Amino acid sequence: MDFRKNAESWAKAIMDGNRLALVKSITLMESFRPEDRILARQILNCIKPPTEKSLRIGVTGAPGVGKSSLIEAIGLLEIESGNRPAVLSIDPSSMLTKGSILGDKSRMVALSTHQKAYVRPSSAGVFLGGLSGHTYESILLCEAAGFNRIFIETVGTGQSDISVFSLCDITMLLIQPGSGDDLQAIKKGIMEWADIFIVTKDDGEFIKKSTLTYKDLLAGLKFQASENGIIPKKVLKASVHNPKSMEEICRHIEYCYNILIANNQIINLRSTHLAQFFTLEWPRLIQDYIMQDVKTMEHIDHLTSEIENSKLDLENAIQKLIRFIFARHF
Secondary structure (H helix, E strand, C coil), X not given: CCHHHCXXXXXXXXXXXXXXXXXXXXXXXXXXXXXXXXXXXXXXXXXXXCCCCCEEEEEEECCCCCHHHHHHHHHHHHHHCCCCXXXXXXXCCCCCCCCCCCXXXXXXXXXXXXXXXXXXXXXXCCCCCCCCCCHHHHHHHHHHCCCCEEEEECCCCCCCCCHHHHCCXXXXXXXXXXXXXXXXXXXXXXXXXXXXXXXXXCCHHHHHHHHHHHHHHHHHCCCCCCCCXXXXXXXXXXXXXXXXXXXXXXXXXXXXXXXXXXXXXXXXXXXXXXXXXXXHHHHHHHHHHHHCCXXXXXXXXXXXXXXXXXXXXXXXXXXXXXXXXHHHHC
16 A cells, blocks of 8 residues: 555554655655655644653764764663664764765664664754754654654754754763863853763773763762753763663663653653744744745845855845845745
């Protein structure tokens, strides 16, 4: 049976666990074609909330800290525990070519090929904040398909990369051994939001440095209150080569999950976070809406050419664009 006949059959296929339907629905959501986006929205509207509660887990940290390796190790343990993990991995995009390597799937070979897991790399595109333009919708689609541990791997870490915290129930910040000076620089940004702090690569020549970083984190977080007032902040050391450290992370994830589902705290937290996400993201959402219009994009290209050929200054170009957008869209 062809599930692509209409939005209702497409949504049913997703909820029945049809992997192809899930893959193609996320592709529709990420498409810049207006007709694809309309269909994707219709599919989302037909999806019913999953009966099984999921946990949304953000994973952020500097490039090279080991996010993909850690997610794969944890994901495989989650499968052993009876859970179904999905990974939404966001890759940085080239400002020149607009393309992405999308290499995270190749770094999670065992997880991405497991029948009970799903790994989806996506391009960040032109959007800041560490996520792609439609990460939230992708989360909803994965949950509808029956995945109950949703990992969101961000592009990287910076004080502005906090969108992930507004989409996740808990967030893990991965930190390189020996990065004590960097902790002071980001303390008032990322560290205020994260729930679990993991010093990675706690093995071999890095053990001493990881211990020092671990102590720095404990000292730095001593007076940091929990962002959501529910989950106490936790500092851990870990190595993907040490199964016990991976098991400890999984146990703490389940501990956080049990706290959140008590008295429906997870529902309240998601409502608060979604409001935060809207506050952070509405400029991007408007930009995304405008970029779907072919005439508007043609006008932007024309103004860009005028600036490049010194026929128009920046201020007048901006004013012209504003007038065009408001006349066409509002």
